[in-house]
């Protein structure tokens with residue numbers, strides 16, 4: 001685990017001294033947008049037209065942020081238009097790695113050994129964290145964007161002419177409500193589990209823990225009234241919550257000490273998670289081997305023995321009763 005400073009790799013763990021033991025996530029730095037006609041998006045520069053075969057996703061199957069982009073790639077029928085390379089789940093002293101001799105973990109575009117080389121290829125003087133997901137432009141040989149919340153918005157609509165898939169998970173009329181839910185879910189749940197796990201003081205951990213479980217209680221109560229977070233329509237808000245929920249009982253409860261309750265214990269969140277998991281194209285994006293290997297093996301400060309637990313048993317294919325709200 002480390003970061004780049006002026007294009008040079010430095011191996012170091014997250015610094016939490018200045019923030020009293022609190023984990024603070026750094027903002028992503030590449031913020032260009034792919035648009036249907038190449039016009040600039042809400043940030044960054046233009047010229048990134050939606051074209052089949054032009055873009056590549058670098059992901060980890062363990063990472064909840066990268067996972068969102070894979071879910072949207074499938075839901076929006078982009079599998080044959082956007083290629084993917086997957087890092088090895090063990091994130092060690094060089095950060096995320098590719099394996100040149102293993103097809104499953106190869107960088108199919110640049111043949112790099114380390115993910116940080118993708119960043120220095122885009123900006124030789126890059127300073128900052130080296131994260132997944134990364135959306136890469138094969139034509140301009142640069143990073144378009146490394147912020148998952150923006151990549152899913154691009155996937156949601158920019159390629160509609162290319163694919164003919166017009167499913168809309170961020171419809172105009174529901175945006176205010178979706179944004180409000182994201183504002184609860186992101187800091188307290190998505191990032192909340194990391195705030196628990198990476199806290200280095202008791203106080204920081206307990207603060208994150210209380211925020212996390214009060215947000216989960218609120219979301220569970222909301223899901224007693226309708227099938228999804230925004231009424232009975234699947235939206236971006238559901239998919240953003242999904243990638244944290246699906247990792248929760250397998251990893252966060254133990255590894256990140258988020259153990260007040262499991263998702264399986266919640267009356268509404270448990271069947272809701274199964275409902276999302278069973279949507280077409282979604283189960284294929286979930287890989288518990290990658291998920292467990294990554295967290296338990298890579299975070300040496302949390303799990304120095306690197307022993308990876310065998311359980312738990314998860315029955316995500318089991319029946320859910322969420323269709324009672326209507327299809």
Ligand SMILES: N[C@@H](CCC(=O)N[C@@H](CS)C(=O)NCC(=O)O)C(=O)O
Nearest residue numbers: 028063064065129131132146147148
């Ligand atoms: N803002 C980013 C965050 C991505 C992120 O933090 N990814 C983690 C993996 S789950 C990562 O690559 N961490 C490496 C590091 O922080 O050094 C996004 O949502 O796309």
